[in-house]
């Protein structure tokens with residue numbers, strides 16, 4: 001696949017001496033939804049800042065849509081739309097004027113039909129003549145997205161799009177992001193809502209302490225690192241797991257009433273059949289069972305913990 005963003009050997013050391021990015025190498029494919037996950041302070045906003053030409057890299061290069069973001073800043077920037085975490089608009093302007101002006105800032109010719117489409121897609125059309133200050137927080141966030149789309153970017157960055165957003169807007173936003181992807185826009189979102197990455201992303205990158213810890217297709221990641229668990233609720237509580245069962249990955253609940261068996265979701269053989277036969281041989285009966293699968297959240301927490 002063609003990369004639309006190529007980040008090579010990127011390091012950022014702030015004036016304070018703090019190293020926010022450490023030799024980051026990353027390629028974003030054209031037309032994908034890429035979720036960058038990481039705990040607070042991991043370097044997500046810095047990475048976006050460098051790619052959008054707002055933060056100078058200390059070492060390394062970033063190319064966006066074929067343009068070096070430092071040497072060829074203007075050309076690169078016109079290809080990128082950025083929805084920052086903070087809402088920053090002119091409170092006294094109308095929605096229409098704000099979005100229209102933003103398009104002009106990128107040197108694009110006026111296109112009322114395009115601006116209308118953006119506003120309609122974001123359910124802002126009815127509010128086009130409203131002053132920004134009269135809008136709700138959710139509406140203001142929609143305006144930020146409209147501004148970012150005003151110059152028809154090929155790449156859209158959404159920095160923490162769900163922070164402080166209600167469920168309805170979040171779902172609207174997800175829908176809009178999918179529509180944009182269908183129209184060929186590449187989307188990079190940072191989030192610490194795992195649910196968002198799980199729902200939306202084609203690929204997931206995890207960043208921690210300024211380093212990219214992992215980049216994977218979402219489905220492959222979940223299949224590779226996912227574990228399944230089978231919990232058996234026992235007829236009679238056990239005091240301890242019999243020695244004859246010690247070679248199975250079994251865990252006994254504190255009250256002795258349930259046994260949990262953990263197995264590899266990808267494995268050819270789960271070992272469940274043999275384990276159940278062994279329980280039977282030892283007279284351990286169960287009244288019910290349930291199974292569960294680890295979520296992206298479990299995977300994320302275990303990866304970030306391992307590397308800290």
Ligand SMILES: Nc1ncnc2c1ncn2[C@@H]1O[C@H](COP(=O)(O)OP(=O)(O)OP(=O)(O)O)[C@@H](O)[C@H]1O
Nearest residue numbers: 014016018020038039040041042043044045046047
């Ligand atoms: N201008 C600056 N000068 C010095 N340190 C900075 C500056 N900007 C950010 N940092 C530090 O760099 C690190 C990475 O910050 P960054 O904002 O990129 O993280 P983040 O992953 O986006 O975090 P969050 O999820 O909290 O937004 C943090 O420790 C932050 O304090």
